[in-house]
Amino acid sequence: MHYLYIIYSGALDKYYTGESINPLVRLEQHNSHYFKKGFTNAANDWEIVLTKKCNFKTDAIYLEKFIKRMKSSKFIKKIILNPEILEDILSKKQL
Structure with missing residues:
Protein backbone atom coordinates (compact mmCIF):
# COMPACT_ATOMS: atom_id res chain seq x y z
CA MET A 1 0.00 0.00 0.00
CA HIS A 2 1.31 3.46 -0.89
CA TYR A 3 0.02 6.92 -0.16
CA LEU A 4 0.03 10.21 -1.95
CA TYR A 5 0.34 12.99 0.62
CA ILE A 6 0.20 16.75 0.58
CA ILE A 7 1.77 18.72 3.41
CA TYR A 8 1.54 22.43 4.16
CA SER A 9 3.85 24.89 5.91
CA GLY A 10 2.18 27.97 7.38
CA ALA A 11 5.57 29.66 7.83
CA LEU A 12 6.27 29.38 4.10
CA ASP A 13 2.63 29.34 2.97
CA LYS A 14 3.66 26.50 0.64
CA TYR A 15 2.48 23.00 -0.18
CA TYR A 16 4.60 19.93 -0.87
CA THR A 17 3.39 16.75 -2.56
CA GLY A 18 5.00 13.36 -2.10
CA GLU A 19 4.41 9.62 -1.87
CA SER A 20 5.28 7.16 0.86
CA ILE A 21 4.29 3.88 2.46
CA ASN A 22 3.97 5.76 5.78
CA PRO A 23 3.04 9.46 5.53
CA LEU A 24 3.35 10.05 9.30
CA VAL A 25 6.96 8.85 9.37
CA ARG A 26 7.67 10.87 6.23
CA LEU A 27 6.16 13.97 7.88
CA GLU A 28 8.56 13.54 10.83
CA GLN A 29 11.42 13.27 8.35
CA HIS A 30 10.38 16.50 6.60
CA ASN A 31 10.06 18.40 9.89
CA SER A 32 13.40 17.10 11.24
CA HIS A 33 15.22 18.04 8.00
CA TYR A 34 16.13 14.43 7.26
CA PHE A 35 16.33 15.35 3.56
CA LYS A 36 19.25 17.78 3.74
CA LYS A 37 18.83 19.33 0.28
CA GLY A 38 15.07 18.93 0.05
CA PHE A 39 12.49 21.64 -0.57
CA THR A 40 10.92 20.98 2.83
CA ASN A 41 14.17 21.80 4.62
CA ALA A 42 13.14 25.48 4.58
CA ALA A 43 10.58 24.98 7.39
CA ASN A 44 9.78 22.69 10.30
CA ASP A 45 6.05 23.28 10.71
CA TRP A 46 4.83 20.94 7.96
CA GLU A 47 1.44 19.33 8.56
CA ILE A 48 -0.45 16.76 6.54
CA VAL A 49 -3.46 18.28 4.79
CA LYS A 78 -9.08 22.26 -5.10
CA ILE A 79 -7.80 18.72 -4.49
CA ILE A 80 -7.83 19.24 -0.72
CA LEU A 81 -11.43 20.46 -0.86
CA ASN A 82 -12.49 17.76 -3.34
CA PRO A 83 -10.22 14.68 -3.14
CA GLU A 84 -12.44 12.85 -5.66
CA ILE A 85 -10.48 14.77 -8.30
CA LEU A 86 -7.65 12.31 -7.69
CA GLU A 87 -9.86 9.35 -8.64
CA ASP A 88 -10.81 11.18 -11.83
CA ILE A 89 -7.13 11.75 -12.66
CA LEU A 90 -6.34 8.08 -12.09
CA SER A 91 -9.30 6.93 -14.18
CA LYS A 92 -7.93 8.86 -17.16
CA LYS A 93 -4.39 7.54 -16.72
CA GLN A 94 -2.97 6.02 -19.89
CA LEU A 95 -1.95 2.41 -19.41
Missing part, protein backbone atom coordinates in the same frame (compact mmCIF):
# COMPACT_ATOMS: atom_id res chain seq x y z
CA LEU A 50 -4.35 15.31 2.57
CA THR A 51 -3.54 11.63 2.17
CA LYS A 52 -4.80 9.32 -0.55
CA LYS A 53 -4.37 5.58 -0.23
CA CYS A 54 -3.28 3.95 -3.49
CA ASN A 55 -3.25 0.24 -4.22
CA PHE A 56 -0.08 0.56 -6.26
CA LYS A 57 3.10 2.61 -5.85
CA THR A 58 2.87 3.54 -9.54
CA ASP A 59 -0.51 5.21 -8.93
CA ALA A 60 0.85 7.27 -6.02
CA ILE A 61 3.85 8.34 -8.10
CA TYR A 62 1.60 9.17 -11.07
CA LEU A 63 -0.59 11.43 -8.91
CA GLU A 64 2.44 13.05 -7.28
CA LYS A 65 4.00 13.89 -10.65
CA PHE A 66 0.67 15.05 -12.08
CA ILE A 67 0.17 17.50 -9.21
CA LYS A 68 3.78 18.74 -9.35
CA ARG A 69 3.50 19.32 -13.12
CA MET A 70 0.54 21.61 -12.50
CA LYS A 71 2.74 23.92 -10.38
CA SER A 72 -0.36 25.43 -8.85
CA SER A 73 -1.29 25.93 -5.22
CA LYS A 74 -4.78 26.78 -6.50
CA PHE A 75 -5.03 23.26 -7.98
CA ILE A 76 -3.75 21.73 -4.74
CA LYS A 77 -6.38 23.64 -2.75
Whole structure:
Protein backbone atom coordinates (compact mmCIF):
# COMPACT_ATOMS: atom_id res chain seq x y z
CA MET A 1 0.00 0.00 0.00
CA HIS A 2 1.31 3.46 -0.89
CA TYR A 3 0.02 6.92 -0.16
CA LEU A 4 0.03 10.21 -1.95
CA TYR A 5 0.34 12.99 0.62
CA ILE A 6 0.20 16.75 0.58
CA ILE A 7 1.77 18.72 3.41
CA TYR A 8 1.54 22.43 4.16
CA SER A 9 3.85 24.89 5.91
CA GLY A 10 2.18 27.97 7.38
CA ALA A 11 5.57 29.66 7.83
CA LEU A 12 6.27 29.38 4.10
CA ASP A 13 2.63 29.34 2.97
CA LYS A 14 3.66 26.50 0.64
CA TYR A 15 2.48 23.00 -0.18
CA TYR A 16 4.60 19.93 -0.87
CA THR A 17 3.39 16.75 -2.56
CA GLY A 18 5.00 13.36 -2.10
CA GLU A 19 4.41 9.62 -1.87
CA SER A 20 5.28 7.16 0.86
CA ILE A 21 4.29 3.88 2.46
CA ASN A 22 3.97 5.76 5.78
CA PRO A 23 3.04 9.46 5.53
CA LEU A 24 3.35 10.05 9.30
CA VAL A 25 6.96 8.85 9.37
CA ARG A 26 7.67 10.87 6.23
CA LEU A 27 6.16 13.97 7.88
CA GLU A 28 8.56 13.54 10.83
CA GLN A 29 11.42 13.27 8.35
CA HIS A 30 10.38 16.50 6.60
CA ASN A 31 10.06 18.40 9.89
CA SER A 32 13.40 17.10 11.24
CA HIS A 33 15.22 18.04 8.00
CA TYR A 34 16.13 14.43 7.26
CA PHE A 35 16.33 15.35 3.56
CA LYS A 36 19.25 17.78 3.74
CA LYS A 37 18.83 19.33 0.28
CA GLY A 38 15.07 18.93 0.05
CA PHE A 39 12.49 21.64 -0.57
CA THR A 40 10.92 20.98 2.83
CA ASN A 41 14.17 21.80 4.62
CA ALA A 42 13.14 25.48 4.58
CA ALA A 43 10.58 24.98 7.39
CA ASN A 44 9.78 22.69 10.30
CA ASP A 45 6.05 23.28 10.71
CA TRP A 46 4.83 20.94 7.96
CA GLU A 47 1.44 19.33 8.56
CA ILE A 48 -0.45 16.76 6.54
CA VAL A 49 -3.46 18.28 4.79
CA LEU A 50 -4.35 15.31 2.57
CA THR A 51 -3.54 11.63 2.17
CA LYS A 52 -4.80 9.32 -0.55
CA LYS A 53 -4.37 5.58 -0.23
CA CYS A 54 -3.28 3.95 -3.49
CA ASN A 55 -3.25 0.24 -4.22
CA PHE A 56 -0.08 0.56 -6.26
CA LYS A 57 3.10 2.61 -5.85
CA THR A 58 2.87 3.54 -9.54
CA ASP A 59 -0.51 5.21 -8.93
CA ALA A 60 0.85 7.27 -6.02
CA ILE A 61 3.85 8.34 -8.10
CA TYR A 62 1.60 9.17 -11.07
CA LEU A 63 -0.59 11.43 -8.91
CA GLU A 64 2.44 13.05 -7.28
CA LYS A 65 4.00 13.89 -10.65
CA PHE A 66 0.67 15.05 -12.08
CA ILE A 67 0.17 17.50 -9.21
CA LYS A 68 3.78 18.74 -9.35
CA ARG A 69 3.50 19.32 -13.12
CA MET A 70 0.54 21.61 -12.50
CA LYS A 71 2.74 23.92 -10.38
CA SER A 72 -0.36 25.43 -8.85
CA SER A 73 -1.29 25.93 -5.22
CA LYS A 74 -4.78 26.78 -6.50
CA PHE A 75 -5.03 23.26 -7.98
CA ILE A 76 -3.75 21.73 -4.74
CA LYS A 77 -6.38 23.64 -2.75
CA LYS A 78 -9.08 22.26 -5.10
CA ILE A 79 -7.80 18.72 -4.49
CA ILE A 80 -7.83 19.24 -0.72
CA LEU A 81 -11.43 20.46 -0.86
CA ASN A 82 -12.49 17.76 -3.34
CA PRO A 83 -10.22 14.68 -3.14
CA GLU A 84 -12.44 12.85 -5.66
CA ILE A 85 -10.48 14.77 -8.30
CA LEU A 86 -7.65 12.31 -7.69
CA GLU A 87 -9.86 9.35 -8.64
CA ASP A 88 -10.81 11.18 -11.83
CA ILE A 89 -7.13 11.75 -12.66
CA LEU A 90 -6.34 8.08 -12.09
CA SER A 91 -9.30 6.93 -14.18
CA LYS A 92 -7.93 8.86 -17.16
CA LYS A 93 -4.39 7.54 -16.72
CA GLN A 94 -2.97 6.02 -19.89
CA LEU A 95 -1.95 2.41 -19.41
